[in-house]
Amino acid sequence: MENNKMIECKADEFLHLVDVMQKYGATCSLEFQLFNLTDPFFGMVQQPIKAEYFENYGPKDDGDAIILYLGESEFLFPLSQNFFAKNISDCQIFLSIVSETNNYVAGLNSSAIPSKGIEEANNFEEVKDVYQMEANMYVTDYERELVELIRTLEFDDILDAASAIHTEEESANSKAFKAIRTDVKDGFLKRAENLKKLGALLAVANDEYRNEIELSEQLYREDEQ
Structure with a gap:
């Protein structure tokens, strides 16, 4: 029986998994659920997916965020208000974005991904953030x-x-x-x-x-x- 348990992951691994979906031509569906509603708030059928890391997204240095693109739609998820989770099966990638601040969970399900892509998804290696290097590098x-x-x-x-x-x-x-x-x-x-x-x-x-x-x-x- 397949294990569907979601495991928390960091933003860089979330971006890695979206990159794998994009690299192997997988599409992705979205289900947006509010905590106080039984039925999904809205959903989207399979669409091309892409994600970008956006630094200091607000006018007052509100912190970093992830911008998620699904087809022609665009969603912004501030890192300070969301955490991420993953589940990688033998042919699909499942992702969740959860905000306890705004009381929602966004679930993403990929289409079928070849075994090479699944192997790549599982082989993520964390990269230390350049702004958190021990050398404390100053960036203009x-x-x-x-x-x-x-x-x-x-x-x-x-x-x-x-x-x-x-x-x-x-x-x-x-x-x-x-x-x-x-x-x-x-x-x-x-x-x-x-x-x-x-x-x-x-x-x-x-x-x-x-x-x-x-x-x-x-x-x-x-x-x-």
């Missing part, structure tokens, strides 16, 4: 805006930006090869190295880029078998 408003922009860019945007950086990297390497003075040569080589790192980090910092690359690599491995 400009750096925060850059992070938020990278998270919203599409695959083609990241690909074009990384390609442009790669072009400058090759130019720096070419200038280093032609340079006569050692200090000039070293300067261009250092610039090429920094540009290479910048292009790579920019690409892998974007969820959509990573998902596209992982899917392409998976399809390539399947074709090779």
Whole structure:
């Protein structure tokens, strides 16, 4: 008999599970239940799903939130007012968002997900929040805006930006090869190295880029078998 018990999870794992649904083309239904009502308040049939992490969503630094997209609908769940739960079966992902502050529970049920996706869903590894690092890194408003922009860019945007950086990297390497003075040569080589790192980090910092690359690599491995 299948175990349908929901297990509490953190926001980053919730986002991971939604990413798995999106990566493997699963749709998701929603049932929104108020605590004081017997019947569901409203529901939605299977829709494409996507989620984003939104920092400081309010005008008065109200804290972070998760924005959930179901088809053309958009829902905002503040982390300070909600907790999350999961259940992963052998072919589906079930998620809950519960708010004791606002007296509701939102239940999400995915469509069928292949075994590879279920394996990926179960292999979540928690990543320490950059703002909670032991080094206590200070992040400026400009750096925060850059992070938020990278998270919203599409695959083609990241690909074009990384390609442009790669072009400058090759130019720096070419200038280093032609340079006569050692200090000039070293300067261009250092610039090429920094540009290479910048292009790579920019690409892998974007969820959509990573998902596209992982899917392409998976399809390539399947074709090779």
